[in-house]
Amino acid sequence: METIISACISAAVTLLVCLISNHGQQEKTRALMEYKLNELTKRVDKHNNTIERTYHLEEQMALQEEKMKVANHRISDLEGKVE
Template sequence: MSENIVIALIAFAGTLIGSYFAQRRTTALVVYRLEQLENKVDKHNSVIERTYKLEQDICIIDEKIKVANHRIDDLEDGK
Protein backbone atom coordinates (compact mmCIF):
# COMPACT_ATOMS: atom_id res chain seq x y z
CA MET A 1 0.00 0.00 0.00
CA SER A 2 0.98 3.51 -0.60
CA GLU A 3 2.18 5.66 2.23
CA ASN A 4 -0.58 8.20 1.48
CA ILE A 5 -3.29 5.56 1.85
CA VAL A 6 -1.95 4.48 5.25
CA ILE A 7 -1.87 8.08 6.45
CA ALA A 8 -5.43 8.63 5.17
CA LEU A 9 -6.66 5.49 6.97
CA ILE A 10 -5.01 6.57 10.23
CA ALA A 11 -6.56 10.04 9.90
CA PHE A 12 -9.94 8.49 9.13
CA ALA A 13 -9.72 6.21 12.19
CA GLY A 14 -8.73 9.17 14.37
CA THR A 15 -11.68 11.16 13.07
CA LEU A 16 -14.09 8.31 13.76
CA ILE A 17 -12.79 7.80 17.28
CA GLY A 18 -12.88 11.52 18.03
CA SER A 19 -16.43 11.86 16.68
CA TYR A 20 -17.59 8.85 18.68
CA PHE A 21 -16.30 10.18 22.00
CA ALA A 22 -17.55 13.70 21.28
CA GLN A 23 -21.02 12.31 20.57
CA ARG A 24 -20.99 10.26 23.78
CA ARG A 25 -20.03 13.32 25.79
CA THR A 26 -22.73 15.42 24.16
CA THR A 27 -25.34 12.73 24.79
CA ALA A 28 -24.35 12.49 28.45
CA LEU A 29 -24.64 16.26 28.82
CA VAL A 30 -28.07 16.32 27.19
CA VAL A 31 -29.27 13.51 29.47
CA TYR A 32 -27.98 15.39 32.54
CA ARG A 33 -29.67 18.62 31.49
CA LEU A 34 -32.92 16.80 30.79
CA GLU A 35 -32.87 15.24 34.27
CA GLN A 36 -32.28 18.66 35.83
CA LEU A 37 -35.17 20.10 33.84
CA GLU A 38 -37.44 17.27 34.96
CA ASN A 39 -36.53 18.01 38.60
CA LYS A 40 -37.39 21.68 38.13
CA VAL A 41 -40.72 20.79 36.52
CA ASP A 42 -41.53 18.46 39.43
CA LYS A 43 -40.81 21.25 41.92
CA HIS A 44 -42.95 23.66 39.92
CA ASN A 45 -45.85 21.21 39.76
CA SER A 46 -45.58 20.71 43.51
CA VAL A 47 -45.89 24.46 44.05
CA ILE A 48 -48.95 24.59 41.78
CA GLU A 49 -50.63 21.75 43.69
CA ARG A 50 -49.91 23.39 47.06
CA THR A 51 -51.23 26.73 45.80
CA TYR A 52 -54.44 25.07 44.62
CA LYS A 53 -54.85 23.42 48.05
CA LEU A 54 -54.28 26.76 49.80
CA GLU A 55 -56.91 28.41 47.60
CA GLN A 56 -59.41 25.72 48.60
CA ASP A 57 -58.53 26.19 52.28
CA ILE A 58 -59.03 29.96 51.96
CA CYS A 59 -62.51 29.42 50.51
CA ILE A 60 -63.41 27.18 53.44
CA ILE A 61 -62.05 29.68 55.97
CA ASP A 62 -63.96 32.53 54.27
CA GLU A 63 -67.17 30.52 54.54
CA LYS A 64 -66.51 29.82 58.23
CA ILE A 65 -65.93 33.54 58.85
CA LYS A 66 -69.21 34.39 57.12
CA VAL A 67 -71.06 31.85 59.27
CA ALA A 68 -69.39 33.16 62.45
CA ASN A 69 -70.24 36.76 61.55
CA HIS A 70 -73.83 35.78 60.83
CA ARG A 71 -74.10 34.03 64.20
CA ILE A 72 -72.61 37.08 65.95
CA ASP A 73 -75.11 39.34 64.18
CA ASP A 74 -77.96 37.03 65.26
CA LEU A 75 -76.73 37.12 68.89
CA GLU A 76 -76.42 40.91 68.83
CA ASP A 77 -79.92 41.28 67.37
CA GLY A 78 -81.33 38.98 70.06
CA LYS A 79 -80.28 41.31 72.90
Protein backbone atom coordinates (compact mmCIF):
# COMPACT_ATOMS: atom_id res chain seq x y z
CA MET A 1 0.00 0.00 0.00
CA GLU A 2 2.85 2.35 0.84
CA THR A 3 4.40 1.64 -2.57
CA ILE A 4 1.18 2.64 -4.35
CA ILE A 5 0.89 5.87 -2.37
CA SER A 6 4.54 6.64 -3.00
CA ALA A 7 4.11 5.98 -6.74
CA CYS A 8 0.99 8.21 -6.89
CA ILE A 9 2.79 11.05 -5.10
CA SER A 10 5.78 10.67 -7.42
CA ALA A 11 3.50 10.69 -10.48
CA ALA A 12 1.65 13.77 -9.23
CA VAL A 13 4.88 15.67 -8.58
CA THR A 14 6.24 14.66 -12.01
CA LEU A 15 3.01 15.81 -13.69
CA LEU A 16 3.11 19.12 -11.83
CA VAL A 17 6.74 19.73 -12.86
CA CYS A 18 5.90 18.92 -16.51
CA LEU A 19 2.94 21.29 -16.49
CA ILE A 20 5.01 24.13 -15.03
CA SER A 21 7.82 23.50 -17.49
CA ASN A 22 5.45 23.43 -20.49
CA HIS A 23 3.81 26.66 -19.39
CA GLY A 24 7.19 28.37 -19.14
CA GLN A 25 8.23 27.12 -22.58
CA GLN A 26 4.95 28.30 -24.09
CA GLU A 27 5.51 31.79 -22.69
CA LYS A 28 9.03 31.95 -24.11
CA THR A 29 7.88 30.63 -27.48
CA ARG A 30 5.00 33.11 -27.62
CA ALA A 31 7.31 36.01 -26.73
CA LEU A 32 9.79 34.96 -29.42
CA MET A 33 7.06 34.64 -32.04
CA GLU A 34 5.65 38.07 -31.16
CA TYR A 35 9.13 39.60 -31.43
CA LYS A 36 9.74 38.00 -34.81
CA LEU A 37 6.32 39.06 -36.06
CA ASN A 38 6.97 42.65 -34.99
CA GLU A 39 10.35 42.66 -36.73
CA LEU A 40 8.82 41.21 -39.89
CA THR A 41 6.08 43.84 -39.79
CA LYS A 42 8.71 46.57 -39.57
CA ARG A 43 10.57 45.13 -42.56
CA VAL A 44 7.37 44.87 -44.61
CA ASP A 45 6.47 48.47 -43.77
CA LYS A 46 9.94 49.60 -44.80
CA HIS A 47 9.65 47.66 -48.06
CA ASN A 48 6.21 49.10 -48.80
CA ASN A 49 7.52 52.60 -48.15
CA THR A 50 10.35 51.99 -50.62
CA ILE A 51 7.89 50.77 -53.25
CA GLU A 52 5.70 53.85 -52.77
CA ARG A 53 8.70 56.16 -53.06
CA THR A 54 9.88 54.37 -56.19
CA TYR A 55 6.43 54.67 -57.77
CA HIS A 56 6.35 58.39 -56.93
CA LEU A 57 9.83 58.89 -58.43
CA GLU A 58 8.80 57.06 -61.59
CA GLU A 59 5.79 59.36 -61.94
CA GLN A 60 8.00 62.42 -61.50
CA MET A 61 10.48 61.04 -64.05
CA ALA A 62 7.73 60.51 -66.62
CA LEU A 63 6.48 64.06 -66.04
CA GLN A 64 9.99 65.49 -66.46
CA GLU A 65 10.51 63.48 -69.66
CA GLU A 66 7.24 64.85 -71.04
CA LYS A 67 8.30 68.40 -70.15
CA MET A 68 11.64 67.82 -71.92
CA LYS A 69 9.85 66.58 -75.04
CA VAL A 70 7.63 69.68 -75.07
CA ALA A 71 10.63 71.96 -74.54
CA ASN A 72 12.61 70.24 -77.30
CA HIS A 73 9.62 70.53 -79.64
CA ARG A 74 9.32 74.25 -78.87
CA ILE A 75 13.04 74.72 -79.46
CA SER A 76 12.75 72.89 -82.78
CA ASP A 77 9.81 75.09 -83.77
CA LEU A 78 11.72 78.26 -82.83
CA GLU A 79 14.82 77.12 -84.71
CA GLY A 80 12.71 76.41 -87.79
CA LYS A 81 11.14 79.89 -87.72
CA VAL A 82 14.51 81.63 -87.38
CA GLU A 83 15.97 80.07 -90.49
